[in-house]
Amino acid sequence: MSSEIFWALRDVDFEVPRGKVFGVIGRNGAGKSTLLKILSRITEPTTGMAEIRGRVGSLLEVGTGFHPELSGRENIYLNGTLLGMRRRQIDQVFDAIVDFAEVHRFIDTPVKRYSSGMYVRLAFAVAAHLEPDILIIDEVLAVGDLQFQKKCLGKMKDVTGQGRTVLFVSHSLSTVNTLCDTCMLLENGRVTQIGPTESVTASYFASSEETAGSLLDLTADPLGDQVCRMLGARMVDRSGERLSYAHIEREFGIEMTYELMQPSTGPVIPNFHFFTAGQCAFITSPLHQPPASPGRHHATVWLPSRFLNEGTYSVNFAATTPIPQCCHFHVQDQFCFDVIEDLNDEARHGAVHKVPGAVRPQLNWSLR
Amino acid sequence: MSVTRIQPRRRFSFFEWKEIVEYRDLLYYLSLRDIKLRYKQTSLGAVWVILQPLVPAIIFAVLFGNFARLPSNGQPYLLMVFTGLIPWSLFSNSIGRAGTSLVANSGLLSKIYFPRLIIPLASMGSVVVDGLVSLGVLVVLLALFGIGLGWHLLAAPFFLLAAFLMGLGLTLIVASLNVYHRDFGYAVPFVLQAWNYLTPIVYSSSLIPERWQFLYSLNPTVGLIEGFRWSVLGGVPITVTMMASMLSGLVASLAIGMAVFQKIERGFADIV
Numbered sequence: 001m002s003s004e005i006f007w008a009l010r011d012v013d014f015e016v017p018r019g020k021v022f023g024v025i026g027r028n029g030a031g032k033s034t035l036l037k038i039l040s041r042i043t044e045p046t047t048g049m050a051e052i053r054g055r056v057g058s059l060l061e062v063g064t065g066f067h068p069e070l071s072g073r074e075n076i077y078l079n080g081t082l083l084g085m086r087r088r089q090i091d092q093v094f095d096a097i098v099d100f101a102e103v104h105r106f107i108d109t110p111v112k113r114y115s116s117g118m119y120v121r122l123a124f125a126v127a128a129h130l131e132p133d134i135l136i137i138d139e140v141l142a143v144g145d146l147q148f149q150k151k152c153l154g155k156m157k158d159v160t161g162q163g164r165t166v167l168f169v170s171h172s173l174s175t176v177n178t179l180c181d182t183c184m185l186l187e188n189g190r191v192t193q194i195g196p197t198e199s200v201t202a203s204y205f206a207s208s209e210e211t212a213g214s215l216l217d218l219t220a221d222p223l224g225d226q227v228c229r230m231l232g233a234r235m236v237d238r239s240g241e242r243l244s245y246a247h248i249e250r251e252f253g254i255e256m257t258y259e260l261m262q263p264s265t266g267p268v269i270p271n272f273h274f275f276t277a278g279q280c281a282f283i284t285s286p287l288h289q290p291p292a293s294p295g296r297h298h299a300t301v302w303l304p305s306r307f308l309n310e311g312t313y314s315v316n317f318a319a320t321t322p323i324p325q326c327c328h329f330h331v332q333d334q335f336c337f338d339v340i341e342d343l344n345d346e347a348r349h350g351a352v353h354k355v356p357g358a359v360r361p362q363l364n365w366s367l368r
Numbered sequence: 369m370s371v372t373r374i375q376p377r378r379r380f381s382f383f384e385w386k387e388i389v390e391y392r393d394l395l396y397y398l399s400l401r402d403i404k405l406r407y408k409q410t411s412l413g414a415v416w417v418i419l420q421p422l423v424p425a426i427i428f429a430v431l432f433g434n435f436a437r438l439p440s441n442g443q444p445y446l447l448m449v450f451t452g453l454i455p456w457s458l459f460s461n462s463i464g465r466a467g468t469s470l471v472a473n474s475g476l477l478s479k480i481y482f483p484r485l486i487i488p489l490a491s492m493g494s495v496v497v498d499g500l501v502s503l504g505v506l507v508v509l510l511a512l513f514g515i516g517l518g519w520h521l522l523a524a525p526f527f528l529l530a531a532f533l534m535g536l537g538l539t540l541i542v543a544s545l546n547v548y549h550r551d552f553g554y555a556v557p558f559v560l561q562a563w564n565y566l567t568p569i570v571y572s573s574s575l576i577p578e579r580w581q582f583l584y585s586l587n588p589t590v591g592l593i594e595g596f597r598w599s600v601l602g603g604v605p606i607t608v609t610m611m612a613s614m615l616s617g618l619v620a621s622l623a624i625g626m627a628v629f630q631k632i633e634r635g636f637a638d639i640v
């Protein structure tokens with residue numbers, strides 16, 4: 001029997017000083033998750049050694065172990081002890097957790113009757129009151145609504161303000177930029193760069209623009225879980241023809257093809273995250289009920305003419321189910337496209353350089 | 369400040385019992401979860417815990433005691449069956465329920481670290497609680513039948529502990545192998561059923577012909593059942609062979625269970 005050896009991580013060597021916020025970035029499959037799993041002791045390394053000084057709290061998702069049939073109170077204790085707290089410690093912060101989550105009236109109700117917002121708030125509240133010396137955080141911030149993300153970010157800043165060491169793994173370059181002092185770039189399981197966050201994220205963004213394109217075909221190796229998998233994405237016009245670039249004057253669509261494998265417990269909602277220059281420009285998801293029948297589906301978002309600025313945009317594709325909160329896939333840095341504009345366009349008023357900004361909508365003006 | 373060293377483990381190391389003690393609150397809440405979920409949305413709730421061992425015991429007692437008139441060493445047939453069912457349930461329900469626990473909790477195993485042994489132990493928690501309730505029922509039955517207890521009752525906890533530990537050992541084997549081959553999950557009920565018949569639960573071991581006695585006593589669970597039965601009801605003490613095979617079965621199942629569990633533990637998160 002022949003077997004190919006694949007090293008998810010190789011020769012990774014780094015040090016995080018106490019009180020620093022350390023970011024880890026890299027493409028899908030670069031080894032970020034493996035690194036996190038090793039440092040949080042979920043998987044054992046084949047070789048090598050890591051030394052951690054202090055109590056570790058690792059958050060690879062919020063609400064681990066939450067059970068829909070159990071009450072809010074029971075879930076707080078179960079989740080808290082899972083995160084390594086003792087019962088007495090939870091007793092002490094219990095009221096603060098309930099306050100933070102704003103679920104006073106429902107604390108003895110099974111969480112299956114909670115709204116998705118309450119559920120996520122409660123889950124995050126427990127994690128937020130964990131007080132370790134070192135916090136290892138995966139992209140828990142990438143899912144959930146904007147307000148929740150804001151709240152998480154605020155709490156994260158509190159945590160880092162208290163001189164706690166944080167290891168933060170994310171695709172969201174803007175979050176990494178805001179939070180991290182130092183950053184490490186992983187590529188194919190190896191460290192390619194460690195340094196000040198801004199220079200690392202800048203070179204990462206430049207490299208991802210080179211490799212990603214406006215056509216993504218994942219049919220050979222779909223990404224996702226047992227419920228939903230992403231098969232591909234492309235840029236199209238209204239007649240369904242593929243576009244290789246977008247023109248600022250014309251409407252175009254970003255179409256994602258995905259497959260529902262089994263009837264899901266909740267709606268599977270596609271959402272697209274548009275990035276430019278390492279910053280999230282916007283996130284969009286459909287308002288109407290998404291299809292629920294098993295099989296292949298297409299989700300297309302239409303970008304009106306004169307909306308995006310000229311330049312390069314990358315799109316992250318995700319499919320999520322709000323209750324129980326679950327991210328079926330989150331495909332990042334694999335799709336990008338250019339919006340171009342004729343230089344003699346009237347709206348440019350003769351400008352030759354790129355007009356700054358993520359968007360360039362044509363707005364109504366009053367001139368007197 | 370505590371220092372954690374993460375590196376590949378040595379081939380065999382003992383369980384970090386200290387760490388399990390540190391996580392005892394988690395063990396408590398996970399067991400509580402299993403117990404609560406078992407009887408959620410039942411109208412009778414805890415009554416099922418009492419009925420589950422009692423009803424089969426009555427059926428067997430009527431079937432074998434009253435109709436087939438099998439021997440019961442002069443004791444009420446119901447009590448003989450019931451004293452057999454207590455250690456047997458402790459042993460077999462552990463394997464039955466906790467044997468699939470690692471697979472059932474794969475979500476936890478792949479997302480967070482805690483001593484892995486907590487998962488099968490917590491699943492056994494509900495079995496232990498069921499066992500304690502059964503002991504309560506036994507006390508009532510003993511009073512109803514007017515059975516006096518003797519000094520040999522002191523041995524009862526020992527046999528129950530043996531049933532628990534032997535169950536733990538086999539649970540670890542089944543739970544670990546189940547992660548790789550789900551076939552075990554399907555095979556276990558049949559094996560337990562066959563094992564049930566080879567153990568003197570619904571009949572007395574005195575039913576076994578003399579020339580087969582030695583071979584029969586090599587089954588480690590024979591000692592568990594007859595030992596507990598003797599400590600409660602008195603009568604003929606268990607033989608040296610029964611005792612020896614019970615103890616060696618216990619040590620072997622624990623040792624193999626721990627070795628298998630540890631060997632497979634490091635890969636859990638990648639496989640489940």
